Amino acid sequence: MTAPATRPTGFAARLRDLDDHVLSPHTGWTRAHWEALADHLLLSARRWASPAHAGIALPGETGGYGARIDALEGFARTFLTAAFRVAGSRGQDPHGFLERYAEGLAAGTDPESAEAWPRLHEHGQAKVEAASVALGLHLTRPWLWERLDPAVQERVVDYLSDGLDTFYPPINWLWFRVVVREFLHSVGALDDLSGVREEVATLDGFYRGDGWYADGDERSYDHYVGWAMHLYPVLWARMAAGRAEADAAAATAHERLELFLPDALGLVGGDGGPLVQGRSLTYRFAAAAPFWVGAMADAGSPGLLRRAASGVVKHFVERGAPDDDGLLTLGWYGSWRPLAQRYSGPGSPYWASKGLLGLVLPPEHPAWTAVEEPLPVEVRDTSFVVGQAGWQVSGTRADGLVRVLNHGTDHSRPGSGLSDGPLYSRLGYSTATWPVVAGDLRHRPLDQSVVLLDGAGEPSHRTGFEDGHVSLLDGGTSVGSSRWRSHWVEPDPSAPDHGSGYPDASGSPRLGPWLEAVSLLRGAWEVRLVRVAPGLGDDVVPAGLRVGGWPVTGDVVDAAAGDGAAHAVVAPAPLVEPASPVEPVETPLASVLRTADGRGAFARAGVEQLVGVTPLAGTTCVPWLATDGAPEPGRWYAAAVALAGEAPADAPEVTFPVPGVARAAWADGAVDEVVVDGR
Incomplete structure (x- = not known):
């Protein structure tokens, strides 16, 4: 059965009231649009949170890995959006997002809680979500981690440490272990960084030249090149800034981004549509992530990068994602369950959070203040x-x-x-x-x-x-x-x-x-x-x-x-x-x-x-x-x-x-x- 045409939600129309066609002559979008979208997504998902906020069990058919993983994904992936939103606003949190995620951290890492998360050694998908938890904690450290009760901090460390030495597939997943280890090191819970160095070297082996990575040793080229293989090197280098290997990696990441971004920009349609190719397309506007990574690394023109990112996200918002209830469902524009792959559940689409990475950048950053420039295909x-x-x-x-x-x-x-x-x-x-x-x-x-x-x-x-x-x-x-x-x-x-x-x-x-x-x-x-x-x-x-x-x-x-x-x-x-x-x-x-x-x-x-x-x-x-x-x-x-x-x-x-x-x-x-x- 084909996906029905989606009904107007009113949200896209409300965003148009914020349009600024002087600063953004191509999309009209400014930081205010992005903040409004993030708030809309988070407040809408909040309605599906468990009593202690450790899980967000979004509506829809249970995913291939079960309801507990679905709820963990809902927590971890929306937490990324909340972390980007609060960090870029220097801790301002008028909707109380971090308070609820703090409660969820306390319950999810408590083995005795009815809302305890699956452990890393119990399920591979927990390893994926642990990286989002660690990254969110890193970005919001002054406003969340440092305010957690010491007992909760200890449980979080125990949870993130559990299963780190078990098997991780030799693909983009290795970045998840790098990010978790780096966070543990930053809070004094891990001294030996040899594993980080080894894994970064393995991941570097997936580089194929001219800015392009393969996701592993197969001929796997898709959106994971941008929203994973370019995203995590920059984020990790910032987490580990000051160490020689991280600073060298930052320089390499910048160089490779400058090679990759012209191709990535050339793959965006004039209507903001991303290339329809490769797996996990239900992550939708995660396709905007490499443009924000480029802005973060000062690799490329900020006005052009924002135009691409805004175009991709607006493309979906104008076509019904999020839906009437403010939710991202399994699908493309509307809900369409056949798009799900084995690892997809109702919380999976919220890795669209990666496309909201630009909110980490403060309002005065050139990515927000530069005038939009046209995409290559518009010129x-x-x-x-x-x-x-x-x-x-x-x-x-x-x-x-x-x-x-x-x-x-x-x-x-x-x-x-x-x-x-x-x-x-x-x-x-x-x-x-x-x-x-x-x-x-x-x-x-x-x-x-x-x-x-x-x-x-x-x-x-x-x-x-x-x-x-x-x-x-x-x-x-x-x-x-x-x-x-x-x-x-x-x-x-x-x-x-x-x-x-x-x-x-x-x-x-x-x-x-x-x-x-x-x-x-x-x-x-x-x-x-x-x-x-x-x-x-x-x-x-x-x-x-x-x-x-x-x-x-x-x-x-x-x-x-x-x-x-x-x-x-x-x-x-x-x-x-x-x-x-x-x-x-x-x-x-x-x-x-x-x-x-x-x-x-x-x-x-x-x-x-x-x-x-x-x-x-x-x-x-x-x-x-x-x-x-x-x-x-x-x-x-x-x-x-x-x-x-x-x-x-x-x-x-x-x-x-x-x-x-x-x-x-x-x-x-x-x-x-x-x-x-x-x-």
């Missing part, structure tokens, strides 16, 4: 590549859309043979579209895909592909490539859902031929070149080749297919509360797919129309093209794929002037030639 059409993630990026000023073509990220390793995780393994993501993440097609790739079809019409998967490279040509066109062994997977339903692909239930996926894909991206258009390699004793002889286009969701305006082409135009749901009766609804979205080389290679075309497969309201339309019968091995097939907020320019045309070279002629007169054999 000009943009084109760049992220080599580490294998991404080609194109933003178009006319519609504010940012698109990413993906030839390097699948939350896996080469040859893994897993099913495709919709949020990692698609060929394309954008700031305005959602991949199919629910329903029968969740594990049967259709949107933004290149698949082989078996005799029963089942599509192959690409996770475990071999990434090629991405580059930017002199004229602004980007080029990327990847290749993979096609395989058919019957996903194991018992496998945990952490956003990545599933193993085959039998333990051995069926194998087919190798597939190669080369993408040329310019503006709204991609030229997608695909080739099937000769068979290698395959389990499956392909019966067809299919290319899937961009998924667009909303009210269907137009959808048609035929003669080697397919397209769909939708009108997305309007803003929850338009700024005025004449404010236009959301920009229409057009998804177009057509044969690009004039050779009639794709004899079949269609537009799949699906309901309830994304968190967005409406029907999801996915254009597709397919061969009529088995593809010819060694032959390059060419499709033109577009996503635009209005009818895109004429499609590019592809020719092959000599074997192994593709020539793309674009509507703006540009011509690109690339070698496609042996990439």
Whole structure:
């Protein structure tokens, strides 16, 4: 069932009364908006607190880790918001937030209390939440920690120390242990910092260059790069300021942020929408965190960083998050339970708190006083590549859309043979579209895909592909490539859902031929070149080749297919509360797919129309093209794929002037030639 359109809450309208379009010409948002949002979230969540305030059991279906973890998440993650709010206001706390969190700390760390928290050695998720508790205590130390009863302080130390020597996954979780250890050291409860140094060194090993980290040793590039791998180094260095290793780390973090932030800014849509890609998207405006980290570290223009952060948060507020009750539910704009992953519960969305980090900065900080500057996509059409993630990026000023073509990220390793995780393994993501993440097609790739079809019409998967490279040509066109062994997977339903692909239930996926894909991206258009390699004793002889286009969701305006082409135009749901009766609804979205080389290679075309497969309201339309019968091995097939907020320019045309070279002629007169054999 698709998420219903959310009803006006009145909150977005009240925020507009605070608008200042002189200081903030693009969003109107100032510090007053952020303070009002933080207060609204905290006061609304407070209604769901337990009697002793140790848990906040928010409404909704119990998460995969149980009600006690859900309540702990509700406490710890909202505590971060309260800590940011009070610390940046130099201890002013007119709503008495810290008083209630102090009561909760006393009860939650008391093993005899009916509201005692799960211990770190009892449940891994408690290790995650312990870091938020430690960070919140550090930030509010003069107003909370130092006023706690010594017996409560002792219990807090005991709670945070318990389980620190047990297993932590070698991903961003290691930062949680670093933060807890650093806090314990700061209050005289830990002398040996060798573990901190070792873990910081391990985390440094996840750095891949040019400002980009992987979240672990897999090809895991997503929002965790910004809201974890860049966030915690800066916060830890401030916690440990004065020690040589921390001061050196602060300098390194600054240097890497200056490399990362231009890419991160280029991935924000003109309407403030963040890139829809990767796990934990229900954290919503946590995507604003790296911009505040940049401001905190003095890395980047403060007016531009605030514009990006305000744009991201306003994007959600204007579309119904928080909801009528002032709550952040599991979903995107409104509540949509299928977005939950195994570790998601009703308290999980409050890691959106990370996006409120800017409140730590005092009112006189340049991040609050500088005039907003426009986002890159608001200034000009943009084109760049992220080599580490294998991404080609194109933003178009006319519609504010940012698109990413993906030839390097699948939350896996080469040859893994897993099913495709919709949020990692698609060929394309954008700031305005959602991949199919629910329903029968969740594990049967259709949107933004290149698949082989078996005799029963089942599509192959690409996770475990071999990434090629991405580059930017002199004229602004980007080029990327990847290749993979096609395989058919019957996903194991018992496998945990952490956003990545599933193993085959039998333990051995069926194998087919190798597939190669080369993408040329310019503006709204991609030229997608695909080739099937000769068979290698395959389990499956392909019966067809299919290319899937961009998924667009909303009210269907137009959808048609035929003669080697397919397209769909939708009108997305309007803003929850338009700024005025004449404010236009959301920009229409057009998804177009057509044969690009004039050779009639794709004899079949269609537009799949699906309901309830994304968190967005409406029907999801996915254009597709397919061969009529088995593809010819060694032959390059060419499709033109577009996503635009209005009818895109004429499609590019592809020719092959000599074997192994593709020539793309674009509507703006540009011509690109690339070698496609042996990439």
